[in-house]
Structure formats: C-alpha cells, structure tokens
Amino acid sequence: MAFTLLFDGDDTLWANNHHFERAIERFCALVVGGEWTEQAVRDELDRVEEAAWHRGGAGKDAFGRNMREAAAGMVLPGRLPAVLAAVDAIVREMETSAVALMPGVVPTLEDLGRRHVLGIVTRGDPAEQWAKIDGSGISNRFTHIEVVRDKDEATYRRLVAAWGLDPATTWMIGNSPRSDILPARAAGLRAVYIPNPSTWRLEHAELDPADGGVMTLAAFGELLGAF
Numbered sequence: 001m002a003f004t005l006l007f008d009g010d011d012t013l014w015a016n017n018h019h020f021e022r023a024i025e026r027f028c029a030l031v032v033g034g035e036w037t038e039q040a041v042r043d044e045l046d047r048v049e050e051a052a053w054h055r056g057g058a059g060k061d062a063f064g065r066n067m068r069e070a071a072a073g074m075v076l077p078g079r080l081p082a083v084l085a086a087v088d089a090i091v092r093e094m095e096t097s098a099v100a101l102m103p104g105v106v107p108t109l110e111d112l113g114r115r116h117v118l119g120i121v122t123r124g125d126p127a128e129q130w131a132k133i134d135g136s137g138i139s140n141r142f143t144h145i146e147v148v149r150d151k152d153e154a155t156y157r158r159l160v161a162a163w164g165l166d167p168a169t170t171w172m173i174g175n176s177p178r179s180d181i182l183p184a185r186a187a188g189l190r191a192v193y194i195p196n197p198s199t200w201r202l203e204h205a206e207l208d209p210a211d212g213g214v215m216t217l218a219a220f221g222e223l224l225g226a227f
C-alpha cells in the first residue's frame with residue numbers, strides 16, 4: 001500500500017539542536033553568577049522561549065531575541081551592553097547552515113521514495129529552513145515541502161487539504177512529541193516518533209502509550225521495515 005510520509009526536518013532528517021545546545025552553553029557561561037546558577041539560567045531561558053513560542057516564530061533570530069530578553073532580566077544594568085554584544089556574537093557564530101544528515105537518511109529515502117509519496121514539514125525561519133533544505137542534497141526526493149511558522153493541528157489540517165492528502169494513509173514522522181506527533185494525531189494523521197537524544201527540552205510532551213496510531217522507532221533506517 002502506498003502512503004504519504006511527511007518528515008520533520010530538524011533532528012529528524014538532519015542534526016540541528018546541537019548548534020543551539022552549544023550556544024546555550026556559551027550563554028550560560030556568560031550570564032552565570034550569584035543566584036543565577038547554570039540550572040537557573042537554563043530555566044529562565046526556557047521560560048522566555050516558552051512565552052515566545054507562538055509570537056516569536058523559531059530559528060536563530062528568534063533564539064537570539066530570547067537570549068537577549070533573558071539576559072536583560074539576569075545581569076546588572078552596567079554589564080548589560082557587553083553581555084548583549086556577546087549574545088549577538090554567539091548567534092552570529094552558530095553554524096546552522098552546515099547540514100549534517102542523520103544516519104541512514106539517504107538510502108532510506110531512496111528506498112521509501114520508490115513506494116511512497118514523501119514530504120517535508122519543518123518549523124522555523126523560512127530563509128534558514130530553506131537553506132538547510134537546499135543544502136541537504138535530498139530535496140529532489142520530496143513531492144511536498146513546506147516551512148511552517150507553527151506546527152499545530154490547524155497547520156496539519158491545512159497541509160492535508162492543500163496537498164489533497166488522505167489523513168488515513170498519511171504519516172507524520174519526527175522527533176518532537178509536541179510538534180510532530182500530538183498535533184498530527186489531532187488532525188487525524190498517523191505518526192512515527194523517532195526519539196533523538198538531542199531534542200530541545202521544550203519539544204518534549206507526554207505521549208499516550210495506548211495510542212495505536214503512533215509507532216515508535218529507534219532509528220531512521222527502521223522506517224524501511226515499517227513501510
């Protein structure tokens with residue numbers, strides 16, 4: 001049976017979060033001091049990022065704005081200009097346009113593409129995400145590609161309608177319970193969860209173990225046995 005397989009980009013097709021993790025380590029080193037332990041700094045940055053989730057979009061620029069806002073609440077006013085300049089340097093030095101595909105992606109897509117229709121649904125800054133899609137060398141494998149501002153139920157319903165898909169035979173495949181699995185299920189799609197240890201803390205969410213519409217795989221290459 002032919003399915004439509006929609007893939008998440010960041011940390012599913014290519015590694016991404018490690019760039020942000022390294023930047024957060026540098027940010028912590030910059031801001032830490034007094035009551036602001038490393039854990040407290042991380043928690044505060046998470047709080048700002050969560051508050052900005054829907055309004056701020058996603059990507060490097062949004063992340064930079066969030067670090068600046070978090071820093072403003074943690075460092076003494078006299079130090080702030082120097083800290084903000086250092087934050088801007090951290091963002092500038094993030095090498096997010098260097099695309100490193102996850103293991104097994106190329107041969108797996110080549111095989112799956114013979115039997116199924118493939119798509120990419122990735123959340124983030126359009127220019128940044130398209131640079132990764134174009135730089136991945138695999139974009140010609142996909143019939144449908146869209147960079148979305150938010151991955152919620154309405155987004156999946158809109159794409160299903162726009163691309164003329166049948167939800168019953170469409171699967172969303174990704175590493176994020178919050179963005180890939182739960183909203184796709186809410187829109188009537190089935191989903192494949194491929195956990196990635198380098199998943200952003202804010203992307204975690206509780207999955208229902210009794211939900212038969214979600215398949216969990218340990219690695220990208222296991223898709224071949226499933227489809």
Ligand SMILES: [Mg+2]
Nearest residue numbers: 008010011175
């Ligand atoms: Mg992802």
